[in-house]
Amino acid sequence: MSTRHLMIAAMALLLMFGAASAQAQAEEPAAATARCSDCHDQAKAFLSNPHARGQVVKNDVENSVCETCHGDATEHMQTGDKEKISVPRGRKGSDETCAMCHDLTSNKRSHRMGFHANSDAVSCLSCHSVHKSKEEPLLAKSGTALCASCHTQAASFRNRPYTHRMGGGGMTCTTCHEPHGRPGKDNLKATSSGESVCLGCHNDKRGPFVFSHGGQEAGGCTTCHEPHGSSNPRQLKRAAVSQLCLECHSPIASTHTLGSQPPSFHNLTQARYQNCTTCHTAIHGSHRSPQLLK
């Protein structure tokens, strides 16, 4: 049996286990005490909410779950007065509720220091829909659409013909970026072994190679590639491959730069030479060819 079949079988078993367990629980009798969910649909929706974990009893959430963020609800329940319950909103609400549990700082990210630091312009509640969401982790919209509501300039890259598969079952902005802020360039995530986030999927480009491409070692993947979309089918920064290559591989100055040697005497007026990677196929690195030919 292949690994794929084993994975499918494992997932199916998990699903059956979950469904059967739930059915057993659904047969338990309902509670008689007054609950938040008697009036508030959001409370019913909380059944599947991570904030209710461990506090779902008889197909309903304990009132204490709601009171964690909304405070003591006794007076509100007795009078029905909307003013007698706390409703966290904006930066202040985030500071006084979300941050009570979700620490402002961890090793990799800082809610306090990041670009989305909890402020009057952007707070936790700007992106997270705490009561009900179809999007993990409790996002107000799907990840890509949510980021695009402010970061329109990045979202406009979708107008390029060659992009990563965004949305649906593909990637989202947070596949690569850490929205809560992270030390380093562009809040980019890293693999568990500390490497560029690109290598999490493109692991064949990791090497190490006997002959590495210097541009990749010096500047990373984005030396040549435009990850948000490009007019080039390999998401290169230039539409034509030879143009990209020659911009580095041109000897002009007396003091040389990395890779500034001339690429032989190739005649760029001939179609054979206009795409450098027709011959230099192992462009990310080679175990065999110093000129990255194979």
Place this chain on the structure above:
Amino acid sequence: MKRSLFAVLPLLLIAATAGAQTIPVEVEIGYRWADVSGNENLYRTQINEREGFVLRSLSFFTSAKAADHFRVDATDLGATPAGALRVDAGRTGAYRLRLGYRAFDTFNSLPAFANPVLAQGITPGQHTWDRTRTMFDADLEFLSFGKLTPFVGYSWSRNEGPGTMTYFLGSDEFSLGSDLEETGREIRAGTSFSLGKVSGSVTQGWRSLKSTESLSLTQGAGAGNNPGSILGQPISATKITRNSKIDVDAPFTNAYVMADLTSRIKLIGDYVRLSADAQGDETEDSSGSFVSFEINRFFLGLNETSSSRAKNDTWRGSARAEVAITDTITFQSGYRSEHRELQGSGLVTSLYRDTLTLGGLDPRNVQEILFSENTLNRDEDVLSAILSARVIGPLSLRVGYSISNQDFNIAPDLAEIVVPGSQGGDFSRSVNTFDISATFSQPLFSIGASLRDDDADEAVLRTDFIDRNRVRLRANFHTPGNFLRAGLTADNTNQSSDRLESGFSAHARQYIADVEVAPIAPLRLRGSYSQFKADSIVVTRRPETFALDTSTYAEDGNSIEGGVGLLFAKASVDASVSRFENDGSIPFTMDRYRLRAGYDFVAHAGVVLEWSKDKYEETPAFGQYDAKRVGLYLRLRP
């Protein structure tokens, strides 16, 4: 169709939960029809939504004693270019299990890309692939050990399938068919800890990659790309086979620790170390009529074996302090250091069979043994400081400064050097970065601005900037009740270099306006206009004449989008249309139409209709397609 297996999941869930009405389940499943005219390869390269069964979405949640939360989410499984399935299960105080499955169909086959014979009317290009990338992740945390939270994880990925590529041999290029299988695995284990004011995590992992690729001459490609002859000798191949095997093993360690010195001062340190070892073996057996200027001989065959080993040792460590001066004003300062060391060596044994000198003399076999080794060291240190004031009345402010120093040392083997004196050496670069951003917020609007300025002392690559600055402005406005929402974004980036006679200069400008109006409760109208302009120039040298030239690249795009959304209790409609025109270096036009309409015919069930059309045209004319898809889906909320 392999991913269509997952279409059984919703049926399984619905059957199993028939008696448990309180379990939230949402399923959308159906069939999609596709009609593509024009260049289907181009359509598959860009979009690749195919005809077939599609599990558009699935959301399932339940809880029980063994797992107080058990959630399954699936998206776009079936005849889609990318699909995902996630399971998140656990019991509070006991464990948490997360499983993830993702699958991508990667297709690339274009008429112009890597196609030296396009002028002869031969398409598609010689670099193509039709592969699948499958990824699986599992992470299990044990939550019942008090101050310790041990965890284990496993990741598996596979990239496999056919493709085509070219191979330079005997002074010509030949098209090869490729069969690739790459399997990556990662096992990780460790523990998080929380010991009062000190917390952190330690992970030890082992990563591996096994890659095998078989390449063979494509049928009918024996004449190569060059129709002419070399030194009066036509170049051709009757057989080319190459088999390669690469094994990579990479143990790694990842750790961080965070300490609350006082209620206002945190110290955070992290460290990661990776040691990767790659072993490569390759064999080649080729026959035909070739010429080599390396050995200055004609030859009729080549047998080659190569064995190589490459190592990568990388470590990175950082320490930073975060000081909360007040509840809303924070200062952070940190230092990060990284060292990367690459070493590689390879032994290539080449047997040129039945050779003759270029004058047609001295028939014999020639064996060449090449041993080469090279090294690359890279060091980078970054010192940074950031002051963040989240609330100064209606203003929030963030100011940062960093100094980054990079040093490279490259020692290439003689075999790697094409022109002596140009390949290796020592390179250094220091970049000072200042950035400031401010946002002014009021209940109905906010205005934000950010400025970033980078100054470097040297360039390592010719396209490295010496000066770079970016200005970004963003404004948002909405009326009470969100009857009207409007936003404006302007972004301008300039970079240049006065070093190395490169004449490098690049500008990118982007302006975006979007507006959304909700005149009545169920109706929402939206529209946006954006403009993107980019241009860059770099002085280059033409390789065939060595004359100076200027590499000019331009993008000039305009996009206009409009949409309407209608939402009623039982029915919903969302439609949009967009057009993007780019008059840059490769002019193209993209038109997109989307319609999604849903109707619930009973309380827990409905239908969804999706219609989409993509029309793409680029110059030259062979890059165009017109693709329409219609999907009909059953939506269930039992």
